[in-house]
Amino acid sequence: GDDLIVNEIKKGTWEKGSVYFWTKICTSFKFDNIYDIGAYSGIYGILAHHSRRGSPKIRFIEANPFVYNRLVINLRLNKINTISAKWTAISELLDSTIELSCRLSPSEISTASRADSVHNDEGYKVVCPNDNIEHFCMAMKGTMLTKIDIEGAEVELVNGLLRQYENSTLVCLVEILTEKNFKKIVKIASKYGFSLFSINEKD
Secondary structure: OOOHHHHHHHHHOOOHHHHHHHHHHHHHHHOOOEEEEEOOOOHHHHHHHHOOOOOOOOEEEEOOOHHHHHHHHHHHHHOHHHEEEEOOOEOOOOOOOOEEEOOHHHHHHHHOOOOOOOOOOEEEEEEEEEEEHHHHHHHHOOOEEEEEEOOOOOOHHHHHHHHHOOOEEEEEEOOOHHHHHHHHHHHHHHHHOOOOOOOOOOO
């Protein structure tokens, strides 16, 4: 659960490369916006809050309503205004709501919160608010640092962000679930003139 993640961060064994990269970027550069998209319990956004330079606008976005409730609790514990958190999905759809298949059930959220605890590929269905990717990206102004962990839907969002920030400063930390998506994102990055690096989580 969340305690496990925090303890593993302290020991330097949980997403070691990503956490190092994220905190290094946060402490080295000033950004107008820092977004934790697919925030789960907000670890990356909270790290940004405590290691940021300047006064960036930090936002947490989470689609799973049960995870979102945990996120809000964590923000309060860290004395971060919960107005910075938003319960929404981000998709190509124009609909105001969307049905998602989630891996975590309410009972698991309240106990272990382990992302690998459900082995049912179907998951369970939830309806949540939806932000259209194009609208979301067009609203972004100023330099931006973002972490994206949205379980396979990362290609569309990365494409939208890179298109919006083609002539500005954007740094993305993206979890890419499949080789197919990785190849698509390589092409997108090349199209808009962005550099792409892989992170080694072990060394």
